[in-house]
Amino acid sequence: MTLQLVLVSGLSGSGKSVALKLLEDLGYFCIDNLPATLLADTVKLLEAQGQPRLAISVDIRSAQSLPALPACLADLKARGLDVRLLFLEAKHEALLKRFSETRRRHPLSTLHGDLTVAECITLEREILAEVADLAHRVDTSDLSANALRAWVRQFLALDQSRLTVIFQSFGFKHGLPLDADFVFDARCLPNPYYDPVLRPFSGRDRPVIDFLAAEPAVGRMYHDIETFLEHWLPSFDRDNRSYVTVAIGCTGGQHRSVYLAERLAGRFRGERQVLLRHREQDGEHR
Structure with missing residues (x-):
């Protein structure tokens, strides 16, 4: 053994x-x-x-x-x-x-x-x-x-022989994550927080998912991040890197960043080893 x-x-x-x-x-x-x-x-x-x-x-x-x-x-x-x-x-x-x-x-x-x-x-x-x-x-x-x-x-x-891609949502108001290799800022996207009906939910809940999925700007940002990672992740494979952390932030780390992290993790999970983390929901700010 x-x-x-x-x-x-x-x-x-x-x-x-x-x-x-x-x-x-x-x-x-x-x-x-x-x-x-x-x-x-x-x-x-x-x-x-x-x-x-x-x-x-x-x-x-x-x-x-x-x-x-x-x-x-x-x-x-x-x-x-x-x-x-x-x-x-x-x-x-x-x-x-x-x-x-x-x-x-x-x-x-x-x-x-x-x-x-x-x-x-x-x-x-x-x-x-x-x-x-x-x-x-x-x-x-x-x-x-x-x-x-x-x-x-x-x-x-984790399987140590494969590159692990970590998708992590976070809130800018609590600071940047120290462990991020790439940081994408979703604060420019429409914010469900300002809808009293959507505010109690997170980016993992159907009402917020439906709201953000219907916004063209959200779709464009998702596509841009997806294309960026498709292009550059093979370079990390060739460099024998073990981990790449992709951090996506919004103001509070509850809605937009969570939605994008969930969607991107689902997109790449079929072809790569993926971890999904929601810092503010997993941590002390929840």
Whole structure:
């Protein structure tokens, strides 16, 4: 049996402990804060012991070993192991709030005692940028713990040999998603919010679907995004990318963006591996 390795990385306070606890509950052998330089030997040892599923947290607490991580990942994949890298992040303000509420010290503060928490967060983001570029990124700024667990479960179910296209709706009033590769702005489209009858519904409900489907401008935007993705997704295949996140935003993330994300996910699901996420409906703003 091929060992499945899930590496969990990301910013301090972004939810790594929630993800690792879920993986432990799912039967993964979990190790927290392993230096990247010990990764290959640790995997080899546990593979020899017959461990089928392994989850390891590699993050800023072992910062000096992080430059070794990309080469180590490439070597493990070359051995035929099922290697998955999950990177959790959050907006600056969200992380500041979490550290304030928990009164925890930032891990970098032990190495750089003269830095504020805000400065530690900025430095950590810079140090981990290369790791984030290799991973499936999840912005947890507006996610509840339950939503994060659900998204991690989706991640585990993916076929790593195929490009995954993630369609994500969001509301601009809550900020841009950090994990987006492409962002499309649907705020110029007719807004069901201004119809008192349609306002309580979402873009997944029939009344809003019928309203937006009847608007020519909505159809043109859908067609433009569809054509853009048809043209450019093969380039990501050739570049051996594992994930592409297409974010579609409207004002509140409830109607227009949800409708377009649902419709685009349905269009591409037959030919590609697709994930569908609605940030504001899955998260803390619902």
